[in-house]
Amino acid sequence: MKTKKLAIVGLVLLALLVLAQPPTVTVTPLAVTPGGVVTISVTGQRGEKCGIEIQDPFGNSVFVKEITLSPAGEGSVSWQIPTAAGLGTYTVYVSCEATGAADPATFRVTALVGGETRKDLSSLLLTALAVLAAALIALSIVKRF
């Protein structure tokens, strides 16, 4: 009888512990360039709603989204970072209605090497076109003589 009671108490405590587990949050990649995409994956209780907020390095909320976790207790959102986004550390806050709040996660928005914010291929294409045009002109001159 005593064992039965203890087992019930144990099960209740275990259930409470499971319920008290905060959601798990994964941010990928941890460093991204402006215009890139960052994905936030959340694991919690099935069917619960979660609020996701991203703050920029200046503390402004720049991304806000609500998701409902799948029957497996999973969900994710992706954010395409604006090309004009400020560089620095962004903080991700996730709170769910049943499992509570996850520890804030962070990712960095960094510039490309040399201060580029995106690859500009126009000069390369123009050079290739100029070389092609010169080659065609040279070929036509050679053919005439």
Next chain:
Amino acid sequence: MGSMKKATVAFSLTVLALLALAQAPYPLEITGLETKDYQGYSKTSFRRGEIVVIETTIEGAPTYYFITPIEYLEIITMWYGNSMMGLLLTKTSITFGETKTFGGGVGIRFTDPLGTYRIEVYVWNGFPSEMGAQWAPLAESRATTITVTG
């Protein structure tokens, strides 16, 4: 315990269970979500350079009674794929039986992409960054779409 007493208890419990089931999961309801033009006419197709006027209506859920006013944060977001194209928000409170209208305009820039944009409305008790584990949605979210043509 007499059989009459047992029946009364069972009946009361059944009524309570039914009441709990009938109660809306959230105290508030987004009863209206509409996109309009600058003149206030309903519209779902916009051109670059135009302003999308988004209007929402919030009410207390009909099966949810509350005595003290509920403070809430309403967030309107406009999305093109994974890009957030616009964000409008307000923090206010609502009393039972009251209707609150909130909206605003989001401009479509000439550099913005063409296609289908999704507008999502959330009603929360605050931002996750400020509420932490106490964060909660206060209404079922709602969404609509608009089309942006050249």
